[in-house]
Each structure stands twice: as structure tokens, then as C-alpha cells.
Amino acid sequence: MATRRSGIVVIGAGQAALTLAETLRRGGETRPITLIGTEVHPPYQRPPLSKAYLSGGMPRDRLWLKPPEWYAEHEIDLVLGVEVTAIDRRRSQVVLSDGGVRAYGQLVLATGSRPRPLPAAAGGDLAGVHVIRGIDDIDRLAAQLASARAVLLIGGGYIGLEAAAVARGLGKSVTLVEAAPRILARVACDRTAAMVRDLHLSHGVDLREGLGVARLVPGADGAAAGARLADGTEVAADLVIVGIGGIANDALARSAGLRCGDGSGGVCVDAFCRTEDPDILAAGDVALFDIDGSGSMRLESVQNACDQARAAAATLLGREEAYAPVPWFWSDQYDMKLQIAGLNRGADRTLLRPGRRPGTGSVWYFRASRFVAVDALSDPRAYMAGKRWLEERVSPRLDQLADPAVDLKEVASDPVDVPA
Numbered sequence: 001m002a003t004r005r006s007g008i009v010v011i012g013a014g015q016a017a018l019t020l021a022e023t024l025r026r027g028g029e030t031r032p033i034t035l036i037g038t039e040v041h042p043p044y045q046r047p048p049l050s051k052a053y054l055s056g057g058m059p060r061d062r063l064w065l066k067p068p069e070w071y072a073e074h075e076i077d078l079v080l081g082v083e084v085t086a087i088d089r090r091r092s093q094v095v096l097s098d099g100g101v102r103a104y105g106q107l108v109l110a111t112g113s114r115p116r117p118l119p120a121a122a123g124g125d126l127a128g129v130h131v132i133r134g135i136d137d138i139d140r141l142a143a144q145l146a147s148a149r150a151v152l153l154i155g156g157g158y159i160g161l162e163a164a165a166v167a168r169g170l171g172k173s174v175t176l177v178e179a180a181p182r183i184l185a186r187v188a189c190d191r192t193a194a195m196v197r198d199l200h201l202s203h204g205v206d207l208r209e210g211l212g213v214a215r216l217v218p219g220a221d222g223a224a225a226g227a228r229l230a231d232g233t234e235v236a237a238d239l240v241i242v243g244i245g246g247i248a249n250d251a252l253a254r255s256a257g258l259r260c261g262d263g264s265g266g267v268c269v270d271a272f273c274r275t276e277d278p279d280i281l282a283a284g285d286v287a288l289f290d291i292d293g294s295g296s297m298r299l300e301s302v303q304n305a306c307d308q309a310r311a312a313a314a315t316l317l318g319r320e321e322a323y324a325p326v327p328w329f330w331s332d333q334y335d336m337k338l339q340i341a342g343l344n345r346g347a348d349r350t351l352l353r354p355g356r357r358p359g360t361g362s363v364w365y366f367r368a369s370r371f372v373a374v375d376a377l378s379d380p381r382a383y384m385a386g387k388r389w390l391e392e393r394v395s396p397r398l399d400q401l402a403d404p405a406v407d408l409k410e411v412a413s414d415p416v417d418v419p420a
Helices: 015-026 069-073 135-145 158-169 190-202 251-255 302-316 380-392
Strands: 008-011 033-037 076-080 084-088 093-096 101-103 106-109 113-115 129-131 150-154 173-178 206-209 213-218 224-229 234-236 239-242 246-248 280-282 287-290 328-333 336-342 349-354 361-367 370-377 394-396 413-415
Touching: 008 015, 015 033, 015 302, 069 076, 084 251, 106 302, 129 135, 135 239, 150 158, 150 224, 158 173, 158 190, 158 328, 190 206, 190 328, 190 336, 190 361, 190 370, 224 239, 280 302, 336 380, 361 380, 370 380, 370 394, 380 394
Parallel strands: 008 033, 008 106, 033 076, 106 280, 129 239, 150 173, 150 239, 173 206
Antiparallel strands: 084 093, 093 101, 113 246, 213 224, 224 234, 328 336, 336 370, 349 361, 361 370, 394 413
């Protein structure tokens, strides 16, 4: 059995892995720390990939979370371009694709998630079909996007909508299809979706909701040339971007016998980021955990990657701090910034509060009269107020919140009974 002096090995080299390593060093951890990543790139920001980086507005080196020399200065062994093929819990070591092994005293799974692919039976394996996840994905996409004329987006979530905005900004003809009855069906209410829909329609996107793709249609060169939709109509396109959700990279954990979730997967952890193996933790996109006593879920966001990694670091440092997040997210589309605080699942009431300018505003979610989330569309004041109320565990007075004449600073709030 490896001793704890064997050090801390992190499988993954993204935002969660880096935050964990940095927090450990700041907290006085002196054991060896190793980050193992399958990509050849050092840890980098992912949110700009589908926005500024794809559009050409951000150079690659600005994506790096730390300069290359930082890792050596902090005695962090960064192992890149190598895959972990197995976790040997009995020997407390991981097996690498290059034939090597790394012993661990404690192991952290920060393996993230991957885009859900369009099935090969539907043409997902054709050339010209892209997903958005890493730098290499975007580099391949950007090279083809430059010469593309017609772009087809499959999926009306954040990724698809952001990519649609970038493509329209580059002057491309854009069609977006969403199989669900409306866009943002999994993450926002119909009021928020309506405002986002109007935004895209105003920019010339051909938006088709409640209509799935039956199959992509190949052209003479074998690459995707469009799609046949579920209603029999066809859409021409010389570039296809698929954004239909994500799947947790939990195969290593499953093979090692750790408990994982169904559906989109995830490694089950407690409030302290621990799996059922006391020497193995998980954080970030791959972690499946209970939030606010209302059921387990994964959070795919920068906020969760960073905050949960800090909680995992506290556990490793022997300073256990239960992770009870107030999640927040954002999405940039054209000149609109959508900012979200909280989780709207289970909400039974929404309230629309107009913004100061046309096309702006906020949507407030309540569950059993308890305030649980806010969507702010180019309305930073609403976002900051909602986030503060969630952090303070209070609910705004509905009658005042519903009155746009009452400034948000003047809206009174009442404490609510929420789990600690």
C-alpha cells in the first residue's frame, strides 16, 4: 500500500485540477502533487473557446490559466499528453498509457466531461461535423468556419446559441434546430427562452424548435452537406456544430468499482468531495453530489470547478468544509450577457422584471415561495442582487420585486428556512 508521502495525484489538468493544486500549495501542502492530462496543453480557460477564441478575438496564450514556469516554481509535476488507463486501488497507483505507473497517497478525479456526440447512425461521424470542448476542437472548427457559408447548429443550449452568435457575427448563414419544444429547455424557463429567441431572430438566425435531425446528409465529397429534419424538410449546410449536452468522464471510476450515477453519469461524492474510497476524491464536472438536499446532480461550470476543487483541497488538508454552493453561470451572445445565479429546478413560480433597456430584464424563480434562482439578461444589477440574496439565504418580497418602480436596493427580504 502506498504511503501518504507518495503524494497527491490528480487525474485531469483543467480548471478544477489547477485550482486544487494551487489551493493545496497555498494551504501549506508539501507532498508531491502531480496533474495528469490527456491534452498536450497546460490548464486553460474553457468558456472563451466558444466565444472570443472561436471568433478570433483572443490569442491562444491568453487562455493559459498560469504561465508555464508557474508549475515548476510550485513543485507541481504537470504530465501532459498521457492518458490514465486504470486505477489500481489495491496498490494505490494509476496506470498510464505510456506504460508508466504513478503511486498515490490520495487520488483526485478531475476528469471533467465530454460533449455528447451525434450518433453515427444519424451522420455524426461525417467530416465537417464538430463538437465544442477543447482547444483542438476549436482550432479544427475555426479553420473550416472561415470558409463556410451555411452553418447548422444542432442543439439549443448555451453552446449552440453561443456558436450561432459567433457564426452570425462572421456573416454566416445560420440555422439552429432544437428537438425539444423550445431552446434552453433544460436550463431556463420559457420567459428567458423567449427573450433569447427574440435576440437570435433579430440577428437573422433561422431558429427551428420542436424539430429534431433525422440524419445528416453527405455531399459528393462525403462530408456533411446538410440535414434531413424530422418533418422531412432538408437544410443545406457546409458546417455542422453539435451541442446536445455532456457526459461525465467517469469510466475510470466505474472500472475501479467506485459508485457512479446513471444517465449523464458522474462520480458520486459526499459534501466533502469524498468517494466511497477514503483515499479518492472527485471535483468539477465529473462529480455527482447532493445540492441543497434536493437531489444529486453535476454542475458544469467554472464556478463549480473552482469552488468544489477548493473544498476538495480543504478535505485533503484535514480542514473539512462542507461544499454548499450558490451556483452561478454566464453566457455571452452578441451584445447580451446572460448571468444566472442559483438553480431553478423544481421552481413553481417565475416573475419577469423588465430591465432599463429594451431586450433586457430578469426572470426570478421561486419554489414554495422560496427564492431559488435568477436569470439576468444584460441586467447586472438584478444578477448581483439575486446572488446576494441567495448567499444570505433570504427571499425578496414578491410584491416589491414585481414593481419595476421599486429599486432593487429598496426591495425588502425575509429569511427563509433552507438547509445549512
